[in-house]
Amino acid sequence: QDGEYGILMKTLANPFWGAMGTGVEDGAQSAGVEYFIQAVESDQAAEQQLNVCNTMLQREPVAMITAAINSTNLLPCLSAAQESGVPVVDLDGNLDPAILEAEGIEIAFRIGSDNLAAGAQGADYMAEQLGADATGPVLIIEGLSGNMTGQARVTGFSERLAELAPGLEVVASLPGDWDRGKAATITNDILIRHPDLVGIFAANDGMALGAVESVFAGGRGGDVVIIGVDGNSDAVRSINDGRLTASVAQLPYLVGLQAVENVAKVLAGEDVPDFIQVPTMVLTQEILEAGTEPMLEFVR
Amino acid sequence: MMSIETANTKRAPAPVGLWRRAQAASQERLHLRLESLVVLVGLCVIMTVLSPFFLSVSNFLNILLATATIGVLAIAATFVISSGGLDLSLGSVMGLSGVVGAYVAVTLGAPAGFGVVGCLAAGAAAGFINGWLVTRAGVPAFIVTLGMLGLARGLALVISDGRVIYGLPAELVYLGQGRPFGIPMPVFILLATALACHYLLAYTRFGRYTLAIGDNETAVRTAGIKVERHRVILYTLSGGLAGLAGMLFMARINAGDPTAGLTYELTAITAAIIGGTNLFGGRGSILGTLVGALIMGVLQNGLNLLAVQSYYQQMAIGAVLILAVFIDQYQSRRETRV
Amino acid sequence: MMSIETANTKRAPAPVGLWRRAQAASQERLHLRLESLVVLVGLCVIMTVLSPFFLSVSNFLNILLATATIGVLAIAATFVISSGGLDLSLGSVMGLSGVVGAYVAVTLGAPAGFGVVGCLAAGAAAGFINGWLVTRAGVPAFIVTLGMLGLARGLALVISDGRVIYGLPAELVYLGQGRPFGIPMPVFILLATALACHYLLAYTRFGRYTLAIGDNETAVRTAGIKVERHRVILYTLSGGLAGLAGMLFMARINAGDPTAGLTYELTAITAAIIGGTNLFGGRGSILGTLVGALIMGVLQNGLNLLAVQSYYQQMAIGAVLILAVFIDQYQSRRETRV
Amino acid sequence: MSVLTLSGIRKSFGAVDVLHGVDLTVAEGEVIGLVGDNGAGKSTLMKTITGMYRADAGKIELDGQSILHLDPGQRRALGIEMIYQDLALAKQQDVASNIFLGREPVRRFLGIVPGMVDKRTMDRKAQEMIDRLGAHLPSINRPVGSFSGGQQQTVAIARALTFDPKLVIMDEPTAALAVREVQSVLDLIKRLKGQGISVILISHRLNDVLGVTDRIVVLRQGVATANLVTSQTSMAEVVSAIVGGQDMAHAAEHEAAG
Amino acid sequence: MSVLTLSGIRKSFGAVDVLHGVDLTVAEGEVIGLVGDNGAGKSTLMKTITGMYRADAGKIELDGQSILHLDPGQRRALGIEMIYQDLALAKQQDVASNIFLGREPVRRFLGIVPGMVDKRTMDRKAQEMIDRLGAHLPSINRPVGSFSGGQQQTVAIARALTFDPKLVIMDEPTAALAVREVQSVLDLIKRLKGQGISVILISHRLNDVLGVTDRIVVLRQGVATANLVTSQTSMAEVVSAIVGGQDMAHAAEHEAAG
Ligand SMILES: Nc1ncnc2c1ncn2[C@@H]1O[C@H](COP(=O)(O)OP(=O)(O)OP(=O)(O)O)[C@@H](O)[C@H]1O
Ligand SMILES: Nc1ncnc2c1ncn2[C@@H]1O[C@H](COP(=O)(O)OP(=O)(O)OP(=O)(O)O)[C@@H](O)[C@H]1O
Numbered sequence A: 001q002d003g004e005y006g007i008l009m010k011t012l013a014n015p016f017w018g019a020m021g022t023g024v025e026d027g028a029q030s031a032g033v034e035y036f037i038q039a040v041e042s043d044q045a046a047e048q049q050l051n052v053c054n055t056m057l058q059r060e061p062v063a064m065i066t067a068a069i070n071s072t073n074l075l076p077c078l079s080a081a082q083e084s085g086v087p088v089v090d091l092d093g094n095l096d097p098a099i100l101e102a103e104g105i106e107i108a109f110r111i112g113s114d115n116l117a118a119g120a121q122g123a124d125y126m127a128e129q130l131g132a133d134a135t136g137p138v139l140i141i142e143g144l145s146g147n148m149t150g151q152a153r154v155t156g157f158s159e160r161l162a163e164l165a166p167g168l169e170v171v172a173s174l175p176g177d178w179d180r181g182k183a184a185t186i187t188n189d190i191l192i193r194h195p196d197l198v199g200i201f202a203a204n205d206g207m208a209l210g211a212v213e214s215v216f217a218g219g220r221g222g223d224v225v226i227i228g229v230d231g232n233s234d235a236v237r238s239i240n241d242g243r244l245t246a247s248v249a250q251l252p253y254l255v256g257l258q259a260v261e262n263v264a265k266v267l268a269g270e271d272v273p274d275f276i277q278v279p280t281m282v283l284t285q286e287i288l289e290a291g292t293e294p295m296l297e298f299v300r
Numbered sequence B, C: 001m002m003s004i005e006t007a008n009t010k011r012a013p014a015p016v017g018l019w020r021r022a023q024a025a026s027q028e029r030l031h032l033r034l035e036s037l038v039v040l041v042g043l044c045v046i047m048t049v050l051s052p053f054f055l056s057v058s059n060f061l062n063i064l065l066a067t068a069t070i071g072v073l074a075i076a077a078t079f080v081i082s083s084g085g086l087d088l089s090l091g092s093v094m095g096l097s098g099v100v101g102a103y104v105a106v107t108l109g110a111p112a113g114f115g116v117v118g119c120l121a122a123g124a125a126a127g128f129i130n131g132w133l134v135t136r137a138g139v140p141a142f143i144v145t146l147g148m149l150g151l152a153r154g155l156a157l158v159i160s161d162g163r164v165i166y167g168l169p170a171e172l173v174y175l176g177q178g179r180p181f182g183i184p185m186p187v188f189i190l191l192a193t194a195l196a197c198h199y200l201l202a203y204t205r206f207g208r209y210t211l212a213i214g215d216n217e218t219a220v221r222t223a224g225i226k227v228e229r230h231r232v233i234l235y236t237l238s239g240g241l242a243g244l245a246g247m248l249f250m251a252r253i254n255a256g257d258p259t260a261g262l263t264y265e266l267t268a269i270t271a272a273i274i275g276g277t278n279l280f281g282g283r284g285s286i287l288g289t290l291v292g293a294l295i296m297g298v299l300q301n302g303l304n305l306l307a308v309q310s311y312y313q314q315m316a317i318g319a320v321l322i323l324a325v326f327i328d329q330y331q332s333r334r335e336t337r338v
Numbered sequence D, E: 001m002s003v004l005t006l007s008g009i010r011k012s013f014g015a016v017d018v019l020h021g022v023d024l025t026v027a028e029g030e031v032i033g034l035v036g037d038n039g040a041g042k043s044t045l046m047k048t049i050t051g052m053y054r055a056d057a058g059k060i061e062l063d064g065q066s067i068l069h070l071d072p073g074q075r076r077a078l079g080i081e082m083i084y085q086d087l088a089l090a091k092q093q094d095v096a097s098n099i100f101l102g103r104e105p106v107r108r109f110l111g112i113v114p115g116m117v118d119k120r121t122m123d124r125k126a127q128e129m130i131d132r133l134g135a136h137l138p139s140i141n142r143p144v145g146s147f148s149g150g151q152q153q154t155v156a157i158a159r160a161l162t163f164d165p166k167l168v169i170m171d172e173p174t175a176a177l178a179v180r181e182v183q184s185v186l187d188l189i190k191r192l193k194g195q196g197i198s199v200i201l202i203s204h205r206l207n208d209v210l211g212v213t214d215r216i217v218v219l220r221q222g223v224a225t226a227n228l229v230t231s232q233t234s235m236a237e238v239v240s241a242i243v244g245g246q247d248m249a250h251a252a253e254h255e256a257a258g
């Protein structure tokens, strides 16, 4: 069981992945294993990530924990890892089981939380806040065009919302490119057209917080339900301040922590489930104030 | 550059008296090409027809607000490009500045004024290093500023540990969200910056040397002007303006975001070029750049109001961009260029 | 451009016989600046010292494999830039090509050969449109290719509906993952492309006209060469090479990815400029570009092997980039430039 | 037989009218001097012949065939060469590359791959041409941008003369040249004439013009105002035609004798 | 009193040695002709005076003070102006901008904001200067790149003469000029001399050089090989000094009389 774990993230320039990195660190520390973390510049750098993955294999790690940017970009590297007998963990669940089967790649286990479900949880909460028979315009701020994570969250949200509260009309679903400023501008623009906006769902917390600033600067603070995804520390602060309504926390810290712990088990020959689902939770002001939710410990 | 006209250039149409005179006056007095204004107005008319929400004071303020950050960056780009240089680090330096400002004002807890100084100083310092490397070490501007792009972004991430620094003092937030007389502060700051910079580029010696260096560096050197020093000042100015943009962005979103400004340099350069700046130097106008930035702002705003779907937005922006510049420069292309 | 030396340029050091001769021969015969090779080798030596994993055949193949896509794009950039043009759409067109190829081979189920043709044709078509707009409509290359950047990316997303198109026929996958003689196919393709393009740029009329157009378009026109037609061909070639890069990437990951190649244009242009291409035209060499791409590949690979954390990687790459070009061009800077 | 016939050539740039209907004929082996004040339109007129400018109105015929629809490359192929006043050299390229631009000899690489430019042949021929012009270049492998004014002028001249033209237009070819090189060029013009090649020589060095031309055409503000047979005219007449009849006896005298 | 003293100036570009130790003195109000073959090093020598090149060795003194450590701007401020052979104009800028480059008059905008370039004054003075040179420009508000060769030359000359220099170096100022404009420039040189301004005139038009200079210095392959008093020399002597004693009687004769 000597040797390093290779951990390949998407990017670290994002609190979500930062928190996951911290989780990995803590997990490795408590399990007493060596590891090295690599990441690429952005969560769109698919080919670079493949190149980094190949390079990591040169260091002959004992296990690879990879958060693939999309369902295919790491495949050649993963099959190379399999050939040299390195177990692979799918961090954050970006790999498609069907494709893995087609490629003949067997992974040790999959760990993460479901982005589709996270989006749906956002819709649940919005419907709960506004009421199932509520009517009014809703804005969706997407991530970067073509980004899988963002797409899943947005799809989950809009599908569930249509089910739960058909009166809430999604009037626009626009790309914020993960950029706070762009999200703020989009919010401004849509407020012009729909001053009676009742809800905003953003595909991550950063954009949600940009939207918050626009809503407050536009004098509509408190009237619009704004929901982000991730559960960042600054989102938590904003919720505490009564600005952001809620964030669907994915507990990335916990994902990182459990990933390493379970790899250690795999290497020790123990059994682990194929899919370790880390729950998501909706962070709201009440929950934060109450502070009783056990999962809160893992919110970073 | 082209002293010889191509064989298939046609004769210019007979000048339409009034239009020609207005054009010449605008160019001569204001250093603004009237055509780009026409394109801007045309775009506004189209948007008004397409969307009932477009034509309103609040939407115009909204467009101006959305243009503020990019507008300031585009002004920075105009200075450097019209001198024959290039600054690819604008977006990163903007991100770095915001983080430094927020770090000073939040993490260190210094008074708001220091936050502003932090932004500007961080930007100017990065710009100074760019200028120094370009002129003294003689490394091409493309490489230097691309290197700075990586350096500044990395530094911003290191300082902020990859997280946003949230929760600025109220005075700072006012700079981004305040609305004296109902007009957003960033709009005031953008317009004031644009006017001051326009004066600087169009009417002062400094501006003349900037354009002349972009036109023929050797000629400027023979005139006894210190070209190297001038370039260093230009890059420093450009960095300082990126710092200002960083401050605006930070104040607007009430946080120092290490990933702010990603790929903004391209948009900024685009606005400058739409505004008539010559990518190879020698020509440039801040008012033109402002118009260019507004053209892009109106386009983006219109597409948002129309709720055009994201894939199609990218395509529409690309196509309209080409078309706008085509129309804008149609006439000057038909006439002889130098 | 600079016909007058600056006042503070110092005298060149006395020529070191052998080195100078080797340098001149390399430049004259191979159109390759020896200095950049020295920088590449130096970087390899440093990495070997720093990391025990660096020096191995498999790691070198790994570096070459990682350089294949960017290398092909950088070759495309070299052609356009050395003619005084610019192609910002390279990365997007690469993405579009991969999607088109995958669409043809997977969604339409056409034979693998058509997939290859689809990639190349999509790229060349985009390039042709670029060239046409630049020369016939007279819109600046920056704007045209930036517009194409948006158009191609949007189209790729529309065609693929924002998802990767997975599951290529085995023949296509072989082009990306096959390893005849243990050497990855993309490496073969990169090297073959580089050799052919080097021949084209350095030794044929076509290449000479390309460089001459970048140097003085008017002079080329007076020589009776059809500059417009040549430029259209150059952009088409550039687009076709981007299509090839798209095919390589598609084959490598066994899928057409609509987001492939995001911001690759910048990296490609960087490799070309490290390799000695003049951003303003008139100078360029494909072998040089290949060396430039490898410098970036080795740097990236080394930093990954050292497991440098990603924030610091960005900074390190930025700094080393500036330093490498500084060293590379140190000597030529000390001597008189034209 | 007239080789070249221009009639009624007009040209303006935007609001600036430059040529107001110029007629000109050049016979085979004839050397024409084209003189005129600065800005008279000489260079502009010549560029309409090579196709760099498109005339707004008028006819241009070579050997009786209109060439108006031809592009510069086709006109060059028909044998019209020009030495441009601004030289039009690719400054980062070396001498041979400039001289052979657009006409590079090719051979097969390794006997198989076609299309390889034969640099060795180019260098050799370029050196020959430079020697013929009696010029000294420090090295023909340096970029021409590093050459002195006169050296660059020489390269431009060599470029126009290497490919057996039918008509050579020289726009102030000797402006930057030293005494001896000027002589070489004038001798060359005489040799060209001997070979039946027509020459249009634009020059402000009236001595030279009077020395080598058969006929002198004076352009004044875009109009051909005088057409003088060289053997029957004088410096004074030419000068007064250029300046438009003002008294320039002093100038003429200086030009003629220093 | 000698205004300018050069001694032992050496300069090479990489492997090319251009100047091998040149000495030169210019007295107040003296007009020196600097002549020599193409590539002799005339332009290079002059650029070491204005500071555009740094001499590898040697001394340069203005009014007895070394100016070696000064940058081009400081030297210009001391009164050294030069008309460069390649004109060195900013082609996209108009006439006044070029003439006043580096010396723009400023005023206050709206009486308050300082630093506004006074374009109207510039235009007026520029027009005056152009008129003094006897040149015709279609409009002084057009970019100089659209001007004819001679018109651009005129702008370059105007630039060097507008600011009361102490020493004017003219590198082939009349190469592109027509007869009358040449006369204006020669007259101007005489006027400058009358005002005690020193002039170094580089020209291949030996007539002009013999006509206006006091002394003629011949540069040959980077060495000053002859120093002739104009009133005591002849065309033949100058020509043979330039070409290095070869028989150039024919050339001299042509130069002298056409
Ligand atoms: N591209 C252009 N755009 C606008 N005006 C031009 C252009 N080219 C030339 N002109 C104008 O046309 C007129 C004629 O120019 P041209 O170059 O033909 O003169 P020229 O007779 O060759 O003069 P020179 O003896 O000085 O070379 C000049 O007044 C010039 O300013
Ligand atoms: N920047 C440079 N780099 C290399 N060589 C140069 C450079 N400038 C000039 N030379 C060389 O130095 C020599 C002298 O050039 P210079 O321009 O001083 O000649 P010149 O006497 O002015 O000639 P001309 O009468 O043709 O103008 C020439 O052989 C030229 O090729």
Ligand SMILES: [Mg+2]
Binding pocket: D042, D043, D044, D085, D171, E148, E149, E150
């Ligand atoms: Mg002319």
Ligand SMILES: [Mg+2]
Binding pocket: D148, D149, D150, E042, E043, E044, E085, E171
């Ligand atoms: Mg000279």
